[in-house]
Amino acid sequence: MPINSKLVHRVCVVGGGSWGTAVAKLVSENTERWPEFEPLVKLWVHDAALAATINEQHENTKYLPGVKMPDAVVAEADLSAALSLATLVIIAVPHEFLHGEIFRKILVGGAANCRVCSLVKGLDVVDGRPALVTERMRRDLLGLDVSVLMGANIAAEVAAGSFCEATLGVRTAEDGPVWQRVFNRPWFRVNVVMDATGVELCAALKPIAAIVRVGLEEMRRFSKLFFPHVRTATFFEACGVAEVVVSAYSGRTRRCAEAFAREVAAGGPAPNWAALELELLGDQKLPAMHRLREVMECVRAQGPRAQARFPLFSAIHAIAFHGAPPSRVLKLPERRIS
Structure with missing residues (x-):
C-alpha cells in the first residue's frame, strides 16, 4: 500500500x-x-x-x-x-x-x-x-x-x-x-x-530513569539483556534521550514524584500512589509505577548478579514501594553504573 x-x-x-x-x-x-x-x-x-x-x-x-x-x-x-x-x-x-x-x-x-x-x-x-x-x-x-x-x-x-x-x-x-x-x-x-523494538523499549523504560545519564545506561542494559538485537543508536533518538529529559523535568510523573518526595522529606509517611494519582491527576493514571514493578520483576527473575547491574532502577523501586529515603538515588555505587 x-x-x-x-x-x-x-x-x-x-x-x-x-x-x-x-x-x-x-x-x-x-x-x-x-x-x-x-x-x-x-x-x-x-x-x-x-x-x-x-x-x-x-x-x-x-x-x-x-x-x-x-x-x-x-x-x-x-x-x-x-x-x-x-x-x-x-x-x-x-x-x-x-x-x-x-x-x-x-x-x-x-x-x-x-x-x-x-x-x-x-x-x-x-x-x-x-x-x-x-x-x-x-x-x-x-x-x-x-x-x-x-x-x-x-x-x-x-x-x-x-x-x-x-x-x-x-x-x-x-x-x-x-x-x-x-x-x-x-x-x-x-x-x-x-527498530520498532528499541523505540518501544525506550518509551517503556524512561519513566523510571529520570537521573538522565545513569537512567539511559540502565535502559540500554535492560533492553540489551532481554532484546539483544536492539540498536544502541535508537536511545539517542527522540524516543530515548529526549523523552527521558522531558519526563525528568515536566509532566505527570515529575509532579507526582515531587509530591511524594516532599511529603517524605517533611517527616510524614510515604504517601499512597493511588491517592497521589487521585489528588494530582484526577481521572488520569501514573503508568510509571506499574512499569517499575514490571521491570523489577523481570530483573529480579535473572538473579542477584543481574539486579546489581541496575542500581538506579533498584533504588527507585525501594523508594517507591519499600520505604527507602529519596536520597538513596544520590548514593548509587558508581563503579557499577559507569
Whole structure:
C-alpha cells in the first residue's frame, strides 16, 4: 500500500485521553491536506457523554480542556463504528486498559490488512521476562503490521503546535512512508527507524530513569539483556534521550514524584500512589509505577548478579514501594553504573 495508491486511507484513533485527542488533532491536519486520506478522523472515546461533548463543543473538556478540535475529528463511543473500514489504526489507550476486545473489533471492523501504530507505553511480563506490548498486539491481530511512535511529547504542547520530535519505529520499510505522512508536520518532526523494538523499549523504560545519564545506561542494559538485537543508536533518538529529559523535568510523573518526595522529606509517611494519582491527576493514571514493578520483576527473575547491574532502577523501586529515603538515588555505587 504505497502512499501514492488510489486507495483512500481512513484513520481511526483508539483512545480519547489527552494524548489520543492531541494526536487526532495533529493527524486531522494531514488527512485534510493529502488526497490519499479520507479527511475525517474517527476518535474512539469510551465515555458516550464525553464523545457527545467533543462533537458538540469541539473540545475534550475532560482530558484536553481549552484546545479546540477541528471539525474533521469526529468522536465515537461505539468502537465498532469508529473502526469501520479503517485502513490506519492508531492505538492510544493506557497500557492497563489494553484488552483483547479492541483487537477483535479491529479485525472485524477495520479494512483487510489495515496497518496499526501503537502509542502505548508499557511492558507485559510473561514468566518473569519482559514481553513487548506490540508482540501481544501482533498476535491478537493475527500478524498485522504494528509500528510504534514515541517521543518527548506532552499532549498540550503537541495540541498547541509547539515544536516537538518523535521517533517512528517500523518493522517493514513499506510502513515508514505511510505513517510518516500521517504524523509528520513542520512543527512535529517524525524520524523513521527500522527498530520498532528499541523505540518501544525506550518509551517503556524512561519513566523510571529520570537521573538522565545513569537512567539511559540502565535502559540500554535492560533492553540489551532481554532484546539483544536492539540498536544502541535508537536511545539517542527522540524516543530515548529526549523523552527521558522531558519526563525528568515536566509532566505527570515529575509532579507526582515531587509530591511524594516532599511529603517524605517533611517527616510524614510515604504517601499512597493511588491517592497521589487521585489528588494530582484526577481521572488520569501514573503508568510509571506499574512499569517499575514490571521491570523489577523481570530483573529480579535473572538473579542477584543481574539486579546489581541496575542500581538506579533498584533504588527507585525501594523508594517507591519499600520505604527507602529519596536520597538513596544520590548514593548509587558508581563503579557499577559507569
